[in-house]
Amino acid sequence: MPLDGDPKQPKKRQDEQMTLIKIEERASALEDECQKIAQMLADMVEDLEELRKRARTGEATKKDGNAVLSELRYWLRAARETEKELDQINRQNSGVAGDYGLDLDIARVEIGCRLARIRTCCDAGRLPG
Numbered sequence: 001m002p003l004d005g006d007p008k009q010p011k012k013r014q015d016e017q018m019t020l021i022k023i024e025e026r027a028s029a030l031e032d033e034c035q036k037i038a039q040m041l042a043d044m045v046e047d048l049e050e051l052r053k054r055a056r057t058g059e060a061t062k063k064d065g066n067a068v069l070s071e072l073r074y075w076l077r078a079a080r081e082t083e084k085e086l087d088q089i090n091r092q093n094s095g096v097a098g099d100y101g102l103d104l105d106i107a108r109v110e111i112g113c114r115l116a117r118i119r120t121c122c123d124a125g126r127l128p129g
Contacts, residue, residue, distance in 0.1 A: 023093065027089045027093075030082055030085055030086045031086065034083065034086065037075060037079045037082060038079075041072075041075055041079065044068070044071065044072050044075060047068050048068060051064060
């Protein structure tokens with residue numbers, strides 16, 4: 001059935017639902033993902049230690065080393081991408097655009113203090129406030 005009776009609009013399947021992504025939920029999911037990646041990297045460190053021990057005794061092959069390094073590269077890339085996305089969400093939430101942000105509450109307080117000093121040193125009757 002067309003939405004709003006408009007025959008030009010595509011029909012929406014009953015099993016289709018709109019997906020709404022909330023920033024807080026995405027940040028929470030990314031933080032969970034970061035913890036999982038951190039655990040995987042910790043496991044990889046243990047695997048590398050084991051591989052190093054096996055290499056010293058001559059039991060490890062080049063194939064073993066390549067497999068572990070390939071997996072390590074994958075998880076490090078995943079960690080960087082996840083941290084980058086979390087940083088982007090945190091910057092967006094804190095109002096940082098580019099390399100800087102402006103905390104309007106602090107700016108308001110500083111302006112208020114400066115106006116108070118001006119009122120004190122000048123004729124207070126002439127300044128609004």
